[in-house]
Amino acid sequence: MDLLRISGPTPLQGTVSISGSKNAALPVMAASLLTDQVLELRNVPDIEDIEAMASMLRHLGVAVDRLSPSSWRLHAAEVRSVEVGADLTRRMRGSFLLLGALIARTGEAAIAKPGGDDIGMRRVEQHLEGLRLMGARVEERADMYAAHAPRLRGARIDLDIPTVTGTENLIMAAVLAEGITVIANAAREPHVFDLVRCLVGMGAHIAGAGSELIVIEGQSGLLHGTSHGVTTDYIEAGTYMAAAAATGGDVVVDRMRPSDVRWLINKLRSAGADVVEGASQVRVRGGRLRSVDVTTWPHPGFATDLQPQYCALMTQASGTSIVSEALYENRFRHVPALLDFGARISVEGRSAIVEGPVALHAARATVPDIRSGAALVIAALCAHGTTHLDGVYHLDRGYEALDEKLRGLGADVQRISVDGDSDPAARDLSGVVGD
Structure with missing residues (x-):
C-alpha cells in the first residue's frame, strides 16, 4: 500500500x-492470439495493467516472456483455454480485448465481465452486436459474455458511436473471418492505428485505419509473427x-x-x-x-x-x-x-x-x-x-x-x-x- x-x-x-502507450500495448498483446508464431513487442510501458494482461494470456496458454522492462516475447503456439474468469478480468477493463482475438482463433470465447476504473457505463453491446453480424452466437450471462462461431463471416458493421475497444475487438475478429468486413464510424485514436500497424506487420489486410471507415479482408489461415514497436x-x-x-x-x-x-x-x-x-x-x-x-x-x-x-x-x-x-x-x-x-x-x-x-x-x-x-x-x-x-x-x-x-x-x-x-x-x- x-x-x-x-x-x-x-x-x-x-x-x-x-x-509506450498502455492503450496501444494491451490490444497488440491480445493480438498475439491471432498467430502461432512469435510476436515481439518493444516500447511497452512498465505498468501494472501490462502485467495483468500478461497473466491473462498465460492463463490462455500463451508463452509470455519479459525480455527487458520495455520488451516482451509472446508465443501462442496453442491456446489451451477459451475462458478468462473474474479473478483475472476484475483487474482491468482491457481484459475484454481478448474476446475478438479468441473467437477468431478458436471459435469460442468466454470472458468474465471486466473491471477497471469506475468512470461510468461503458457498455459492450456494440462489440457483441458486431460479432453477431459476423455470424457469432453471443450470450450475456450474469457474470460473463460467451461467444461461439466455427468461422466468422465478413459483414458491414455500423457503430452507434466510435468505441475504441469495440473497434479493436472487431478488427481482431475480422482479420481471420471469411470475406470482407467494413467497420463504419470506427474509432480513430492513435492506439487503434497502432494496432492496425501491428496486424498489417503480421500479414493482415486492413485499409482505412485512422479514418471513420476501416475495411478488413479476412484470411483463411493464422497471421504470422512480427516485431512491433508500440507507439x-x-x-x-x-x-x-x-x-x-x-x-x-x-x-x-x-x-x-x-x-x-x-x-x-x-x-x-x-x-x-x-x-x-x-x-x-x-x-x-x-x-x-x-x-x-x-x-x-x-x-x-x-x-x-x-x-x-x-x-x-x-x-x-x-x-x-x-x-x-x-x-x-x-x-x-x-x-x-x-x-x-x-x-x-x-x-x-x-x-x-x-x-x-x-x-x-x-x-x-x-x-x-x-x-x-x-x-x-x-x-x-x-x-x-x-x-x-x-x-x-x-x-x-x-x-x-x-x-x-x-x-x-x-x-x-x-x-x-x-x-x-x-x-x-x-x-x-x-x-x-x-x-
Whole structure:
C-alpha cells in the first residue's frame, strides 16, 4: 500500500521522455492470439495493467516472456483455454480485448465481465452486436459474455458511436473471418492505428485505419509473427503538458507526436501557455492562464482521459471555465478531492464549472481512478504544503515511473510504503496534510 508525498508549489522544469502507450500495448498483446508464431513487442510501458494482461494470456496458454522492462516475447503456439474468469478480468477493463482475438482463433470465447476504473457505463453491446453480424452466437450471462462461431463471416458493421475497444475487438475478429468486413464510424485514436500497424506487420489486410471507415479482408489461415514497436502514450504526454502549464513551469515533453494532441495544444495556447512544437516533442511554458471551456469527444476531439487533468489546470486560470464530459457520466470523481485542495468547482449534470485562479493548499486524498489520480497529482504540485495521496496503485496502472519522472522535473515527490520501516512518518499520517 504505497502513497505519494508531494510538497509544493513546484514549477516543473526540464525534459521528460514519454513511455509506450498502455492503450496501444494491451490490444497488440491480445493480438498475439491471432498467430502461432512469435510476436515481439518493444516500447511497452512498465505498468501494472501490462502485467495483468500478461497473466491473462498465460492463463490462455500463451508463452509470455519479459525480455527487458520495455520488451516482451509472446508465443501462442496453442491456446489451451477459451475462458478468462473474474479473478483475472476484475483487474482491468482491457481484459475484454481478448474476446475478438479468441473467437477468431478458436471459435469460442468466454470472458468474465471486466473491471477497471469506475468512470461510468461503458457498455459492450456494440462489440457483441458486431460479432453477431459476423455470424457469432453471443450470450450475456450474469457474470460473463460467451461467444461461439466455427468461422466468422465478413459483414458491414455500423457503430452507434466510435468505441475504441469495440473497434479493436472487431478488427481482431475480422482479420481471420471469411470475406470482407467494413467497420463504419470506427474509432480513430492513435492506439487503434497502432494496432492496425501491428496486424498489417503480421500479414493482415486492413485499409482505412485512422479514418471513420476501416475495411478488413479476412484470411483463411493464422497471421504470422512480427516485431512491433508500440507507439508512445499521448495521454501521458498530455498529462505532463497540463502539469507544466498549471505549475507555471517550462517542460520539454519528448518522444511523442504533437499531432496526437493537437486539440490539447490548441486549448493550452488559448489558455495563455506557450507551446512550441518539434518533430517529436513539445515545449510547454506556463504563463498567466485564462479560463477556456472544453468538451470531451472521441478522437480527434478532446480526450476524456485528459478531462480530469484539464479541470486541475483550470483551477489555476483566471475566470470561469466549463468542462463538459460527453462520453462518461461518472468522470468527475476527481472533483470532491480537488475541493479538499481548496478548488472552487461545482458539477451540474455532465459539466464541471471551475472558477479560478485558486491558491490551492495541501490535502490528504485517495486516488479513485487513473486519470483522476493524475489530476490530484497536478493539484498537489500547485498546492502550498505537503500532500499525501493514497491509492497510488491506480496511478501505477497507467503511468510508468510517475514519481521518478516528476523528480526529474524538480518536483518534491516521494513514494512511501505505509507498512514499511523506511520512513517513520509513514506509520502515522493521520492529520498530516500540510506544513
